Amino acid sequence: MTSNQATSxxxxxxxxxxxxxxxxxxLAAHWELSEKLAHTLQSYERFQLDEVPLTLLVLSIGLAxxxxxxxxxxxxxxxxxxxxxxRLMSAQEDERRxxxxxxxxxxxxxxxxxxxEAAYITKTIHSNPSAALEAAQRIDQSSLRMHSLARDxxxxxxxxxxxxxxxxxxxxxLCTSWERHCHIQCHCLMNNLPHGLPDVLCTALYRVTQExxxxxxxxxxxxxxxxxxxxxxDVLTLSISDxxxxxxxxxxxxxxxxxxxxxxxxxSLHGHIHFEDAQPGLRIHxxxxxxxxxx
Ligand SMILES: Nc1ncnc2c1ncn2[C@@H]1O[C@H](COP(=O)(O)OP(=O)(O)OP(=O)(O)O)[C@@H](O)[C@H]1O
Ligand SMILES: [Mg+2]
Numbered sequence: 001m002t003s004n005q006a007t008s009x010x011x012x013x014x015x016x017x018x019x020x021x022x023x024x025x026x027l028a029a030h031w032e033l034s035e036k037l038a039h040t041l042q043s044y045e046r047f048q049l050d051e052v053p054l055t056l057l058v059l060s061i062g063l064a065x066x067x068x069x070x071x072x073x074x075x076x077x078x079x080x081x082x083x084x085x086x087r088l089m090s091a092q093e094d095e096r097r098x099x100x101x102x103x104x105x106x107x108x109x110x111x112x113x114x115x116x117e118a119a120y121i122t123k124t125i126h127s128n129p130s131a132a133l134e135a136a137q138r139i140d141q142s143s144l145r146m147h148s149l150a151r152d153x154x155x156x157x158x159x160x161x162x163x164x165x166x167x168x169x170x171x172x173x174l175c176t177s178w179e180r181h182c183h184i185q186c187h188c189l190m191n192n193l194p195h196g197l198p199d200v201l202c203t204a205l206y207r208v209t210q211e212x213x214x215x216x217x218x219x220x221x222x223x224x225x226x227x228x229x230x231x232x233x234d235v236l237t238l239s240i241s242d243x244x245x246x247x248x249x250x251x252x253x254x255x256x257x258x259x260x261x262x263x264x265x266x267x268s269l270h271g272h273i274h275f276e277d278a279q280p281g282l283r284i285h286x287x288x289x290x291x292x293x294x295x
Contacts, residue, residue, distance in 0.1 A: 087257055099153060110146050114139055162202040168193050168229060171209050175227060182217045189228040201293035204265040205238050211258045212240040212284050220244025222281060234290050241283040247275060269293045
């Protein structure tokens with residue numbers, strides 16, 4: 001849609017308002033409406049009804065100011081939205097570039113190495129069987145490395161199968177592997193969650209936890225993390241706390257996408273999210289109504 005197409009309905013509406021105002025002015029002048037109104041209201045002067053026209057004029061000026069302010073806010077939101085979309089697209093591009101680079105560097109080279117080792121085995125299998133055996137062991141090691149690389153890439157592209165593992169176990173697995181990589185203790189407390197939680201809810205809470213843990217590793221300088229996930233009646237509550245430096249003044253207003261993404265995911269499920277400076281550390285508290293998640 002061009003900007004011309006986008007703005008023309010607004011100009012058309014303004015034109016209609018002006019036409020109605022001019023028409024009203026002509027008819028009011030013709031029938032002397034103000035004089036008649038003033039005359040009628042004069043007889044109710046003791047109820048101060050003669051002040052109504054001026055009061056209505058002030059009200060319409062007030063409403064025009066209110067509309068102008070809201071329009072201004074909406075255009076600021078649109079600019080912020082466009083900016084976020086651009087950041088999201090460039091983040092996706094970055095991730096694709098990194099994956100492509102890893103595929104090229106790791107998988108491409110590993111395949112070449114495997115082919116060289118296989119050719120070496122074919123050549124030496126009769127003349128030097130022990131060298132051929134060592135080459136076969138190197139192939140085994142390389143294929144193990146490739147397998148774990150492929151698993152890491154798949155996990156980044158898609159969360160592990162939440163359907164088969166369940167939300168609690170997927171988050172538990174995420175914490176265990178994060179703890180191993182980041183050397184920060186992560187304590188998980190999950191009580192029995194109801195079966196058959198909507199997929200969209202599980203994916204959202206998994207991604208919120210993933211981003212919170214990434215942020216803790218990147219920004220918090222924490223040594224301990226606590227994650228709790230429990231359901232009470234229709235509400236699923238997720239809480240992630242760390243004992244790090246906490247949100248610095250205004251730090252959640254940076255250009256990062258993580259906190260915004262968390263807010264949007266939770267809002268799309270009709271839930272609430274709070275970022276609370278727990279001193280020390282940051283506490284993220286999420287509440288989501290289960291029954292509304294699939295609607
Ligand atoms: N656990 C935390 N402890 C301390 N500061 C935090 C924590 N989580 C977030 N922050 C602060 O909030 C800011 C915004 O986080 P956000 O996840 O939105 O962006 P980012 O991590 O900087 O970038 P991105 O997530 O887009 O890669 C961070 O720059 C950091 O200063
Ligand atoms: Mg982040």
